[in-house]
Amino acid sequence: MRPVRYARHEEVLWRRNPGEVVLLALGSDEVVRLPGTGGAVWDELSRPLALDELANRLAQAYSAVPEQVATEVQALLDELVRRSAVVRLPSG
Amino acid sequence: MTVSTAVTQRLLPAVAAYGLPSAVEIPPRPLGDDEWKATIAAANGQHLGGLLARAVADGSFPATPSQQDAAAELAFRATRLELQLERTLLRVVDLLQEAGLETRVLKGSAVAHLDYPEPEMRSFSDVDLLLRSEDFDPAVAALSSSGYRRRYPQPRPGFDRRFGKGACLVSPSQRHEIDLHRTLVLGPFGFTIPLRHLWERSSSFVLAGRSMTALAPEDRFLHACHHAVLGQQPPRLVPMRDVAQMALSPSLDEDQLRARCREWRAEAVVAEAVRSAWDRLHIATSTSLSLWAASYRPTRRERSALRSYAGCGTYSAKALASARVVPGLRGKAAYISALAFPQAQYVRNRHGGRLTRWRHAVDEARRARPDR
Secondary structure (H helix, E strand, O other): OOOOEEEEOOOEEEEEEOOEEEEEEOOOOOEEEEEOHHHHHHHHOOOOEEHHHHHHHHHHHHOOOHHHHHHHHHHHHHHHHHOOOEEEEOOO | OOHHHHHHHHHHHHHHOOOOOEOOOOOOOOOOHHHHHHHHHHHHHOOOHHHHHHHHHOOOOOOOHHHHHHHHHHHHHHHHHHHHHHHHHHHHHHHHHHOOOOOEEOOHHHHHHHHOOOHHHOOOOOEEEEOOHHHHHHHHHHHHOOOOEEOOOOOOOOHHHHOOOEEEEEOOOOOOEEEEEOOOOOOHHHHOOOOOHHHHOOEEEEEOOEEEEEOOHHHHHHHHHHHHHHOOOOOOHHHHHHHHHHHOOOOOOHHHHHHHHHHHOOHHHHHHHHHHHHHHOOEOOOOHHHHHHHHOOOOHHHHHHHHOOOOOOOHHHHHHHHHOOOOOHHHHHHHHHHHHOOOHHHHHHHHOOHHHHHHHHHHHHHHOOOOO
Protein backbone atom coordinates (compact mmCIF):
# COMPACT_ATOMS: atom_id res chain seq x y z
CA MET A 1 0.00 0.00 0.00
CA ARG A 2 1.35 3.44 -0.95
CA PRO A 3 1.77 5.97 1.84
CA VAL A 4 -0.25 9.17 2.05
CA ARG A 5 1.11 11.74 -0.39
CA TYR A 6 0.92 15.53 -0.23
CA ALA A 7 0.35 17.98 -3.09
CA ARG A 8 -0.38 21.65 -3.59
CA HIS A 9 -4.09 22.40 -3.46
CA GLU A 10 -5.11 23.48 -6.95
CA GLU A 11 -7.11 26.44 -5.64
CA VAL A 12 -4.17 28.37 -4.26
CA LEU A 13 -2.75 31.63 -5.52
CA TRP A 14 0.93 32.05 -4.84
CA ARG A 15 4.01 34.09 -5.61
CA ARG A 16 7.70 33.69 -4.99
CA ASN A 17 9.38 36.70 -3.42
CA PRO A 18 13.06 36.92 -2.51
CA GLY A 19 13.48 34.60 0.48
CA GLU A 20 9.89 33.41 0.73
CA VAL A 21 6.84 31.98 -0.98
CA VAL A 22 3.51 33.73 -0.29
CA LEU A 23 0.23 31.79 -0.55
CA LEU A 24 -3.45 32.60 -0.49
CA ALA A 25 -5.86 29.66 -0.56
CA LEU A 26 -9.13 30.59 -2.25
CA GLY A 27 -11.02 29.16 0.70
CA SER A 28 -9.18 31.24 3.29
CA ASP A 29 -8.70 34.90 4.13
CA GLU A 30 -5.22 34.36 5.50
CA VAL A 31 -2.09 35.02 3.48
CA VAL A 32 0.60 32.48 4.42
CA ARG A 33 4.32 33.27 4.29
CA LEU A 34 6.74 30.40 3.81
CA PRO A 35 10.25 31.72 4.38
CA GLY A 36 13.45 29.79 3.69
CA THR A 37 13.00 26.02 3.74
CA GLY A 38 9.21 26.46 3.84
CA GLY A 39 9.50 27.78 0.28
CA ALA A 40 11.59 24.73 -0.62
CA VAL A 41 8.78 22.47 0.68
CA TRP A 42 6.34 24.33 -1.60
CA ASP A 43 8.70 23.92 -4.57
CA GLU A 44 8.99 20.17 -3.99
CA LEU A 45 5.22 19.83 -3.80
CA SER A 46 4.88 20.78 -7.48
CA ARG A 47 4.26 17.03 -7.73
CA PRO A 48 2.68 14.76 -5.10
CA LEU A 49 5.18 13.36 -2.60
CA ALA A 50 5.04 11.14 0.47
CA LEU A 51 6.49 12.57 3.68
CA ASP A 52 9.61 10.41 3.60
CA GLU A 53 10.30 11.24 -0.07
CA LEU A 54 9.91 14.92 0.68
CA ALA A 55 12.08 14.73 3.82
CA ASN A 56 14.81 12.82 1.97
CA ARG A 57 14.94 15.35 -0.83
CA LEU A 58 15.10 18.29 1.58
CA ALA A 59 17.66 16.54 3.80
CA GLN A 60 19.86 16.04 0.77
CA ALA A 61 19.48 19.64 -0.36
CA TYR A 62 20.23 21.07 3.10
CA SER A 63 22.68 18.38 4.32
CA ALA A 64 20.41 17.50 7.23
CA VAL A 65 19.22 14.33 8.97
CA PRO A 66 16.10 12.95 7.16
CA GLU A 67 14.30 11.91 10.38
CA GLN A 68 14.69 15.36 11.90
CA VAL A 69 13.56 17.02 8.66
CA ALA A 70 10.55 14.68 8.51
CA THR A 71 9.37 15.75 11.97
CA GLU A 72 9.55 19.44 11.09
CA VAL A 73 8.07 19.03 7.62
CA GLN A 74 5.16 16.98 9.02
CA ALA A 75 4.23 19.91 11.28
CA LEU A 76 4.39 22.33 8.34
CA LEU A 77 2.33 20.03 6.11
CA ASP A 78 -0.35 19.67 8.80
CA GLU A 79 -0.56 23.45 9.04
CA LEU A 80 -0.76 23.88 5.26
CA VAL A 81 -3.49 21.22 5.07
CA ARG A 82 -5.39 23.06 7.80
CA ARG A 83 -5.11 26.26 5.76
CA SER A 84 -6.33 24.53 2.57
CA ALA A 85 -3.02 25.19 0.80
CA VAL A 86 -2.00 21.52 0.58
CA VAL A 87 -4.08 18.37 0.10
CA ARG A 88 -3.51 14.85 1.41
CA LEU A 89 -3.91 12.32 -1.34
CA PRO A 90 -5.29 9.07 0.03
CA SER A 91 -3.02 6.07 0.24
CA GLY A 92 -3.78 3.16 -2.01
CA MET B 1 20.33 67.45 -6.75
CA THR B 2 17.71 67.20 -3.97
CA VAL B 3 16.75 63.83 -2.51
CA SER B 4 13.35 63.94 -4.16
CA THR B 5 14.78 64.81 -7.60
CA ALA B 6 17.42 62.09 -7.31
CA VAL B 7 14.75 59.54 -6.46
CA THR B 8 12.41 60.58 -9.27
CA GLN B 9 14.98 61.06 -12.00
CA ARG B 10 17.67 58.51 -11.20
CA LEU B 11 16.74 55.87 -8.64
CA LEU B 12 13.17 54.95 -9.60
CA PRO B 13 13.98 54.57 -13.32
CA ALA B 14 16.86 52.30 -12.25
CA VAL B 15 14.38 50.17 -10.30
CA ALA B 16 11.80 50.20 -13.11
CA ALA B 17 14.42 49.10 -15.65
CA TYR B 18 15.65 46.17 -13.54
CA GLY B 19 16.35 43.16 -15.75
CA LEU B 20 16.13 45.13 -19.02
CA PRO B 21 19.07 46.14 -21.23
CA SER B 22 19.27 49.61 -19.71
CA ALA B 23 22.08 52.12 -19.40
CA VAL B 24 20.50 53.73 -16.35
CA GLU B 25 23.07 54.26 -13.60
CA ILE B 26 22.64 52.23 -10.44
CA PRO B 27 24.16 53.62 -7.24
CA PRO B 28 27.47 51.87 -6.57
CA ARG B 29 26.89 51.61 -2.81
CA PRO B 30 23.88 51.54 -0.43
CA LEU B 31 21.90 54.75 -0.24
CA GLY B 32 21.90 56.98 2.81
CA ASP B 33 18.87 56.89 5.10
CA ASP B 34 17.04 59.86 3.57
CA GLU B 35 17.45 58.69 -0.01
CA TRP B 36 16.52 55.12 0.91
CA LYS B 37 13.35 56.18 2.76
CA ALA B 38 12.32 58.35 -0.18
CA THR B 39 13.06 55.51 -2.62
CA ILE B 40 10.99 53.00 -0.64
CA ALA B 41 8.08 55.45 -0.40
CA ALA B 42 8.23 56.31 -4.10
CA ALA B 43 8.61 52.65 -5.14
CA ASN B 44 5.52 51.87 -3.07
CA GLY B 45 3.57 54.73 -4.68
CA GLN B 46 4.60 53.65 -8.18
CA HIS B 47 3.95 49.93 -7.54
CA LEU B 48 7.61 49.03 -8.05
CA GLY B 49 7.99 46.98 -4.86
CA GLY B 50 8.43 43.65 -6.67
CA LEU B 51 11.19 44.98 -8.91
CA LEU B 52 12.99 46.77 -6.08
CA ALA B 53 13.01 43.63 -3.90
CA ARG B 54 14.46 41.57 -6.76
CA ALA B 55 17.08 44.16 -7.62
CA VAL B 56 18.12 44.32 -3.95
CA ALA B 57 18.06 40.53 -3.46
CA ASP B 58 20.39 39.76 -6.36
CA GLY B 59 22.75 42.63 -5.52
CA SER B 60 21.92 44.75 -8.58
CA PHE B 61 20.80 47.53 -6.24
CA PRO B 62 23.24 47.73 -3.31
CA ALA B 63 21.52 47.81 0.08
CA THR B 64 22.36 47.40 3.75
CA PRO B 65 20.84 44.41 5.63
CA SER B 66 18.10 46.60 7.12
CA GLN B 67 17.34 48.04 3.66
CA GLN B 68 17.14 44.49 2.29
CA ASP B 69 14.57 43.68 4.98
CA ALA B 70 12.58 46.82 4.16
CA ALA B 71 12.57 45.97 0.43
CA ALA B 72 11.43 42.41 1.18
CA GLU B 73 8.63 43.72 3.41
CA LEU B 74 7.51 46.14 0.70
CA ALA B 75 7.42 43.27 -1.80
CA PHE B 76 5.40 41.15 0.64
CA ARG B 77 2.80 43.88 1.10
CA ALA B 78 2.50 44.28 -2.67
CA THR B 79 2.22 40.51 -3.12
CA ARG B 80 -0.47 40.21 -0.45
CA LEU B 81 -2.57 42.80 -2.26
CA GLU B 82 -2.00 41.15 -5.66
CA LEU B 83 -3.09 37.73 -4.38
CA GLN B 84 -6.21 39.23 -2.81
CA LEU B 85 -6.96 41.07 -6.04
CA GLU B 86 -6.53 37.88 -8.06
CA ARG B 87 -9.00 36.15 -5.76
CA THR B 88 -11.45 38.99 -6.39
CA LEU B 89 -10.74 38.64 -10.12
CA LEU B 90 -11.64 34.94 -9.98
CA ARG B 91 -14.89 35.69 -8.13
CA VAL B 92 -15.89 38.43 -10.58
CA VAL B 93 -15.10 36.28 -13.63
CA ASP B 94 -17.17 33.46 -12.06
CA LEU B 95 -20.13 35.78 -11.52
CA LEU B 96 -19.94 37.08 -15.08
CA GLN B 97 -19.59 33.57 -16.51
CA GLU B 98 -22.66 32.49 -14.55
CA ALA B 99 -24.49 35.38 -16.25
CA GLY B 100 -23.26 34.04 -19.62
CA LEU B 101 -20.79 36.90 -20.20
CA GLU B 102 -17.34 36.47 -21.71
CA THR B 103 -14.41 38.53 -20.42
CA ARG B 104 -10.80 39.38 -21.18
CA VAL B 105 -8.46 40.10 -18.27
CA LEU B 106 -6.61 43.37 -18.90
CA LYS B 107 -3.45 44.97 -17.56
CA GLY B 108 -2.11 43.96 -14.10
CA SER B 109 -2.71 40.27 -13.55
CA ALA B 110 -2.69 39.34 -17.25
CA VAL B 111 0.49 41.28 -18.02
CA ALA B 112 2.19 39.95 -14.85
CA HIS B 113 1.55 36.32 -15.85
CA LEU B 114 1.97 36.61 -19.61
CA ASP B 115 4.64 39.23 -20.25
CA TYR B 116 7.08 39.24 -17.35
CA PRO B 117 9.64 36.51 -16.62
CA GLU B 118 8.04 36.16 -13.17
CA PRO B 119 4.61 37.54 -12.19
CA GLU B 120 6.12 38.87 -8.95
CA MET B 121 7.93 41.52 -10.97
CA ARG B 122 4.71 43.28 -12.01
CA SER B 123 2.74 44.83 -9.17
CA PHE B 124 -0.82 46.09 -9.60
CA SER B 125 -3.55 47.60 -7.48
CA ASP B 126 -6.90 46.84 -9.09
CA VAL B 127 -8.78 44.39 -11.31
CA ASP B 128 -9.40 45.23 -14.98
CA LEU B 129 -11.77 43.31 -17.22
CA LEU B 130 -12.95 43.88 -20.78
CA LEU B 131 -16.55 43.26 -21.78
CA ARG B 132 -18.40 43.49 -25.07
CA SER B 133 -20.46 46.69 -25.42
CA GLU B 134 -23.73 44.77 -25.46
CA ASP B 135 -22.70 42.88 -22.31
CA PHE B 136 -21.86 45.98 -20.32
CA ASP B 137 -25.21 46.68 -18.67
CA PRO B 138 -25.91 42.99 -17.89
CA ALA B 139 -22.41 42.75 -16.36
CA VAL B 140 -22.97 45.74 -14.09
CA ALA B 141 -26.38 44.30 -13.12
CA ALA B 142 -24.90 40.85 -12.37
CA LEU B 143 -22.16 42.29 -10.18
CA SER B 144 -24.50 44.76 -8.47
CA SER B 145 -26.79 41.92 -7.45
CA SER B 146 -23.78 40.34 -5.70
CA GLY B 147 -22.94 43.43 -3.68
CA TYR B 148 -20.56 45.27 -6.03
CA ARG B 149 -21.33 48.99 -6.36
CA ARG B 150 -20.58 51.50 -9.08
CA ARG B 151 -18.32 54.30 -7.94
CA TYR B 152 -20.13 56.77 -10.25
CA PRO B 153 -23.40 56.43 -12.14
CA GLN B 154 -23.29 56.75 -15.91
CA PRO B 155 -24.19 60.18 -17.40
CA ARG B 156 -27.36 58.75 -18.95
CA PRO B 157 -28.80 55.24 -19.20
CA GLY B 158 -27.09 53.40 -22.06
CA PHE B 159 -24.11 55.81 -22.21
CA ASP B 160 -21.59 53.20 -21.04
CA ARG B 161 -22.47 50.55 -23.58
CA ARG B 162 -22.51 53.06 -26.42
CA PHE B 163 -19.80 55.62 -25.64
CA GLY B 164 -18.10 54.90 -22.32
CA LYS B 165 -14.60 53.63 -21.67
CA GLY B 166 -16.00 51.63 -18.79
CA ALA B 167 -17.10 51.80 -15.19
CA CYS B 168 -15.40 51.43 -11.85
CA LEU B 169 -17.05 49.14 -9.32
CA VAL B 170 -16.12 48.61 -5.69
CA SER B 171 -16.10 45.15 -4.14
CA PRO B 172 -18.56 44.29 -1.33
CA SER B 173 -15.68 44.58 1.17
CA GLN B 174 -14.98 48.10 -0.21
CA ARG B 175 -11.32 47.06 -0.46
CA HIS B 176 -10.89 46.40 -4.16
CA GLU B 177 -11.71 48.31 -7.33
CA ILE B 178 -12.92 46.46 -10.38
CA ASP B 179 -12.61 48.42 -13.61
CA LEU B 180 -14.96 47.10 -16.26
CA HIS B 181 -13.82 48.27 -19.69
CA ARG B 182 -15.72 48.47 -22.94
CA THR B 183 -12.79 49.99 -24.79
CA LEU B 184 -9.18 50.49 -23.77
CA VAL B 185 -8.88 54.22 -23.23
CA LEU B 186 -10.94 57.32 -22.60
CA GLY B 187 -11.15 60.02 -25.27
CA PRO B 188 -10.63 60.09 -29.03
CA PHE B 189 -8.15 57.20 -29.25
CA GLY B 190 -10.66 54.97 -27.46
CA PHE B 191 -13.22 55.54 -30.21
CA THR B 192 -10.88 54.53 -33.05
CA ILE B 193 -10.16 51.05 -31.66
CA PRO B 194 -12.21 48.48 -33.62
CA LEU B 195 -13.62 46.69 -30.58
CA ARG B 196 -14.22 43.45 -32.50
CA HIS B 197 -10.42 43.06 -32.76
CA LEU B 198 -10.20 42.60 -29.00
CA TRP B 199 -12.35 39.48 -29.22
CA GLU B 200 -10.89 37.89 -32.35
CA ARG B 201 -7.74 36.44 -30.77
CA SER B 202 -6.65 35.80 -27.21
CA SER B 203 -3.99 34.49 -24.84
CA SER B 204 -4.59 32.49 -21.70
CA PHE B 205 -2.95 32.01 -18.32
CA VAL B 206 -3.72 29.91 -15.28
CA LEU B 207 -4.81 31.27 -11.89
CA ALA B 208 -5.42 28.81 -9.07
CA GLY B 209 -6.07 26.03 -11.56
CA ARG B 210 -8.44 28.13 -13.66
CA SER B 211 -7.77 29.25 -17.22
CA MET B 212 -8.18 33.01 -17.64
CA THR B 213 -8.46 34.71 -21.02
CA ALA B 214 -6.54 37.87 -21.90
CA LEU B 215 -5.86 39.91 -25.03
CA ALA B 216 -3.50 38.54 -27.68
CA PRO B 217 0.16 39.70 -27.38
CA GLU B 218 -0.03 42.50 -29.97
CA ASP B 219 -3.28 43.81 -28.50
CA ARG B 220 -1.78 43.71 -24.99
CA PHE B 221 1.13 45.74 -26.29
CA LEU B 222 -1.16 48.28 -27.92
CA HIS B 223 -3.13 48.54 -24.71
CA ALA B 224 0.09 49.08 -22.75
CA CYS B 225 1.04 51.88 -25.16
CA HIS B 226 -2.36 53.55 -24.81
CA HIS B 227 -2.20 53.27 -21.04
CA ALA B 228 1.37 54.60 -20.87
CA VAL B 229 0.78 57.65 -23.04
CA LEU B 230 -2.90 58.44 -22.57
CA GLY B 231 -3.47 57.33 -18.97
CA GLN B 232 -2.28 59.05 -15.85
CA GLN B 233 -0.25 62.25 -16.42
CA PRO B 234 2.66 62.50 -15.94
CA PRO B 235 3.07 58.91 -17.17
CA ARG B 236 3.96 56.42 -14.47
CA LEU B 237 6.88 54.05 -14.62
CA VAL B 238 5.04 50.72 -14.53
CA PRO B 239 3.21 51.35 -17.84
CA MET B 240 6.54 52.45 -19.35
CA ARG B 241 8.12 49.25 -18.11
CA ASP B 242 5.23 47.26 -19.62
CA VAL B 243 5.85 48.89 -23.00
CA ALA B 244 9.60 48.18 -22.91
CA GLN B 245 9.06 44.66 -21.55
CA MET B 246 6.67 43.73 -24.35
CA ALA B 247 8.52 45.63 -27.10
CA LEU B 248 11.67 43.66 -26.33
CA SER B 249 9.87 40.33 -26.33
CA PRO B 250 10.59 38.05 -29.30
CA SER B 251 6.97 36.85 -29.21
CA LEU B 252 5.64 40.18 -30.48
CA ASP B 253 4.70 39.83 -34.17
CA GLU B 254 5.71 43.17 -35.71
CA ASP B 255 3.80 42.70 -38.96
CA GLN B 256 0.64 41.96 -37.02
CA LEU B 257 1.39 44.92 -34.76
CA ARG B 258 1.90 47.40 -37.62
CA ALA B 259 -1.36 46.28 -39.23
CA ARG B 260 -3.23 46.68 -35.96
CA CYS B 261 -1.64 50.09 -35.40
CA ARG B 262 -2.96 51.38 -38.71
CA GLU B 263 -6.42 49.93 -38.18
CA TRP B 264 -6.63 51.43 -34.68
CA ARG B 265 -5.21 54.76 -35.94
CA ALA B 266 -2.74 54.37 -33.10
CA GLU B 267 0.63 54.95 -34.78
CA ALA B 268 1.21 58.21 -32.94
CA VAL B 269 0.33 56.60 -29.60
CA VAL B 270 2.64 53.63 -30.12
CA ALA B 271 5.50 55.79 -31.38
CA GLU B 272 5.19 58.12 -28.39
CA ALA B 273 4.93 55.20 -25.93
CA VAL B 274 8.01 53.41 -27.29
CA ARG B 275 10.02 56.65 -27.49
CA SER B 276 9.08 57.58 -23.91
CA ALA B 277 9.79 54.10 -22.53
CA TRP B 278 13.20 53.96 -24.25
CA ASP B 279 14.02 57.43 -22.98
CA ARG B 280 12.71 57.14 -19.43
CA LEU B 281 14.23 53.70 -18.78
CA HIS B 282 17.44 54.43 -20.75
CA ILE B 283 16.98 51.32 -22.89
CA ALA B 284 20.34 50.67 -24.49
CA THR B 285 19.21 48.40 -27.34
CA SER B 286 17.67 49.50 -30.64
CA THR B 287 15.01 47.38 -32.29
CA SER B 288 13.18 47.93 -35.56
CA LEU B 289 10.21 49.09 -33.49
CA SER B 290 12.24 51.62 -31.48
CA LEU B 291 13.89 52.95 -34.67
CA TRP B 292 10.47 53.30 -36.32
CA ALA B 293 9.13 55.08 -33.21
CA ALA B 294 12.06 57.50 -33.16
CA SER B 295 11.45 58.47 -36.77
CA TYR B 296 7.63 58.68 -36.68
CA ARG B 297 6.17 62.17 -37.17
CA PRO B 298 2.55 62.52 -36.03
CA THR B 299 0.07 64.32 -38.27
CA ARG B 300 -1.60 67.56 -37.22
CA ARG B 301 -4.77 65.63 -36.30
CA GLU B 302 -2.79 63.15 -34.23
CA ARG B 303 -0.97 65.95 -32.41
CA SER B 304 -4.28 67.58 -31.61
CA ALA B 305 -5.74 64.31 -30.29
CA LEU B 306 -2.63 63.63 -28.20
CA ARG B 307 -2.78 67.15 -26.78
CA SER B 308 -6.22 66.46 -25.30
CA TYR B 309 -4.54 63.93 -22.98
CA ALA B 310 -1.37 65.85 -22.18
CA GLY B 311 -0.50 67.79 -19.05
CA CYS B 312 -3.73 68.70 -17.29
CA GLY B 313 -5.76 67.04 -20.08
CA THR B 314 -9.04 66.68 -18.27
CA TYR B 315 -12.09 64.47 -18.69
CA SER B 316 -13.85 67.37 -20.43
CA ALA B 317 -10.98 67.98 -22.85
CA LYS B 318 -10.96 64.30 -23.81
CA ALA B 319 -14.74 64.30 -24.10
CA LEU B 320 -14.68 67.26 -26.49
CA ALA B 321 -11.92 65.71 -28.59
CA SER B 322 -13.88 62.45 -28.63
CA ALA B 323 -16.94 64.13 -30.14
CA ARG B 324 -14.98 64.54 -33.40
CA VAL B 325 -14.50 60.80 -33.80
CA VAL B 326 -17.88 59.51 -32.58
CA PRO B 327 -19.37 57.92 -35.72
CA GLY B 328 -22.35 59.67 -37.42
CA LEU B 329 -24.11 62.96 -36.78
CA ARG B 330 -26.77 61.33 -34.62
CA GLY B 331 -24.06 59.61 -32.60
CA LYS B 332 -22.22 62.88 -32.06
CA ALA B 333 -25.46 64.61 -31.02
CA ALA B 334 -26.36 61.82 -28.56
CA TYR B 335 -22.85 61.84 -27.13
CA ILE B 336 -22.67 65.61 -26.65
CA SER B 337 -26.19 65.80 -25.30
CA ALA B 338 -25.55 63.05 -22.71
CA LEU B 339 -22.44 64.83 -21.44
CA ALA B 340 -23.95 68.32 -21.56
CA PHE B 341 -27.16 67.35 -19.79
CA PRO B 342 -26.49 64.23 -17.72
CA GLN B 343 -28.89 62.75 -15.22
CA ALA B 344 -28.99 64.45 -11.81
CA GLN B 345 -27.49 61.50 -9.94
CA TYR B 346 -24.37 61.62 -12.14
CA VAL B 347 -23.93 65.35 -11.52
CA ARG B 348 -24.39 64.94 -7.75
CA ASN B 349 -21.86 62.08 -7.48
CA ARG B 350 -19.21 63.48 -9.82
CA HIS B 351 -19.42 67.20 -9.21
CA GLY B 352 -21.45 67.65 -6.03
CA GLY B 353 -24.22 69.54 -7.85
CA ARG B 354 -25.12 71.46 -11.04
CA LEU B 355 -23.64 74.77 -9.88
CA THR B 356 -20.24 73.21 -9.11
CA ARG B 357 -20.33 71.45 -12.46
CA TRP B 358 -20.89 74.67 -14.39
CA ARG B 359 -18.13 76.42 -12.43
CA HIS B 360 -15.88 73.52 -13.32
CA ALA B 361 -16.88 73.90 -16.99
CA VAL B 362 -16.01 77.61 -16.93
CA ASP B 363 -12.60 76.83 -15.38
CA GLU B 364 -11.99 74.24 -18.09
CA ALA B 365 -12.91 76.68 -20.84
CA ARG B 366 -10.48 79.24 -19.41
CA ARG B 367 -7.74 76.64 -19.32
CA ALA B 368 -8.43 75.35 -22.81
CA ARG B 369 -6.00 76.25 -25.59
CA PRO B 370 -6.81 76.46 -29.26
CA ASP B 371 -5.36 73.86 -31.63
CA ARG B 372 -1.99 74.77 -32.98
